Amino acid sequence: MSLRSRGRTAIKWSLFEKFLKRGITFVVSMFLARLLEPSDFGLVAMVSVFTAFAEVFYDFGMGQALVQRKQVSEVQYSTVFYVNMLLGIAVYAIMWIAAPYIALFYENDILTNIVRVSSLTFIISSAGLVNASVIMRSLEYNIFAKAMVISSVVGGVLGIGMAYQGYGVWSLVIYGVVSSLVNTGVLWALTPWRPRALFQLKSIKKIWLTGLGFMNVGVINNVVSRIDNLFIGKIFDAATLGFFNRAKALQELPQYTFILPITRPMFPVFSQLQADDKKLQEAFFQMLHLLNFVILLIFGILYFSAKNWIVILYSDKWLESVPYLKILLLLMPILPYNVLVTSLLKGMGRMRLLTRLTILDGIAIFSGIGFGFFYGLVGYLYAFVGFKYVVYFYRLWIVNRTFKIDWKTSVISLIKMLAVVAVIFFVVGFFNISNVFLEAFVISSVFVILFVGISFLLKLEGAFYAKQELKDFIHRKKF
Numbered sequence: 001m002s003l004r005s006r007g008r009t010a011i012k013w014s015l016f017e018k019f020l021k022r023g024i025t026f027v028v029s030m031f032l033a034r035l036l037e038p039s040d041f042g043l044v045a046m047v048s049v050f051t052a053f054a055e056v057f058y059d060f061g062m063g064q065a066l067v068q069r070k071q072v073s074e075v076q077y078s079t080v081f082y083v084n085m086l087l088g089i090a091v092y093a094i095m096w097i098a099a100p101y102i103a104l105f106y107e108n109d110i111l112t113n114i115v116r117v118s119s120l121t122f123i124i125s126s127a128g129l130v131n132a133s134v135i136m137r138s139l140e141y142n143i144f145a146k147a148m149v150i151s152s153v154v155g156g157v158l159g160i161g162m163a164y165q166g167y168g169v170w171s172l173v174i175y176g177v178v179s180s181l182v183n184t185g186v187l188w189a190l191t192p193w194r195p196r197a198l199f200q201l202k203s204i205k206k207i208w209l210t211g212l213g214f215m216n217v218g219v220i221n222n223v224v225s226r227i228d229n230l231f232i233g234k235i236f237d238a239a240t241l242g243f244f245n246r247a248k249a250l251q252e253l254p255q256y257t258f259i260l261p262i263t264r265p266m267f268p269v270f271s272q273l274q275a276d277d278k279k280l281q282e283a284f285f286q287m288l289h290l291l292n293f294v295i296l297l298i299f300g301i302l303y304f305s306a307k308n309w310i311v312i313l314y315s316d317k318w319l320e321s322v323p324y325l326k327i328l329l330l331l332m333p334i335l336p337y338n339v340l341v342t343s344l345l346k347g348m349g350r351m352r353l354l355t356r357l358t359i360l361d362g363i364a365i366f367s368g369i370g371f372g373f374f375y376g377l378v379g380y381l382y383a384f385v386g387f388k389y390v391v392y393f394y395r396l397w398i399v400n401r402t403f404k405i406d407w408k409t410s411v412i413s414l415i416k417m418l419a420v421v422a423v424i425f426f427v428v429g430f431f432n433i434s435n436v437f438l439e440a441f442v443i444s445s446v447f448v449i450l451f452v453g454i455s456f457l458l459k460l461e462g463a464f465y466a467k468q469e470l471k472d473f474i475h476r477k478k479f
Contacts, residue, residue: 021148034315035163038242044172045245046233048114049226054091078198081130088126095119110162117173121180126285131191147186155179190231230368247324254298259339268346289413293462296417299332300447304428308440327381334392341399349355360391416460424450
């Protein structure tokens, strides 16, 4: 099978995996949101910045470095496995010691045990990291799909059961730990690779050095993206943080359900197209047009019915999340380009440039926090979104200069889609139906029909790529 065919198959399986996983996770979160209080979600979010920081150290980026390399020996695979296990245990020990101090920072004693139990995932995930790398290298994403679905169902059922029995925040904690444990177990069961009695540190020197670049990006992404949790949890309270995180989770749902699954296989594909600039650019723009169409379609559905979806999915007690959600949704139009560029830079091995861009994204958060002190959470969010767009324009320029990927083509593709959304706003933006279910259905249906229809009428590239992908998906007897 050609690289192109394998890549397309991997994308479909990756999309299928994430779609099901996010769908299951979303259903679970709906039940949990109705059974638990906003403060329960806020408590878990409070510790996320610390666990996210520790998360990038349990493998030092070596998992992604294995994927990026053209050749990997059994000695290297086994050595990375043993080193990762030691790192996972070391990180867990550090988090165990740090737990009381994290609780002291937030002035909430229950956080000590939450951190200690949640951190078990570092050891669990370390055991499956090499297996995951082997799967990514072979583009056999159907294994990820099976593992993620099984783990999500098992963890979700247990979490909901515990919430129903009144375990509160522990329902969320155990849900995460059990899902991680089952996922790792399934990866081991479905992949033939096993560690051997081979260990040679010098064999992974280059992998280690490459991994440091991925680790730097991971630190910035994992930690900086959650700094707002630290700020909101400390300045406001657990309930406010819970409202913010529900809004953020709904805004990020399309990213994790559609965008990342589609672009994740592009990392190894871009890596194997390094020597062919023309094919690289063709693959980049074809994917960008497709993603712009998909994400703007989802954006309109969520933005025009934000209040309705919050009530339908989580109940009236989460209405305070609505203004936060609508502001965060303004980031969706630039998401496809940002995520695709990340896969491109990883595939091309340009980790220093990716680190620089990731740092700039982090500055947007810190800059927004300054506004938050004076103008509250809404002020922070508007400032954050504004700075993210500034970084987006810089990213356009630097990618154009480095890879000759025309920034005008990228911007025009987005502007066309946004223009379609703007036109439709004057049709659906003023609907006012008393029933939240009916209003959400009417607005969403009208938007989808008009968006798809106008896109085809104007012959927008993204619409035709989406049509082709859908036809291929339907006509294939198997993924």
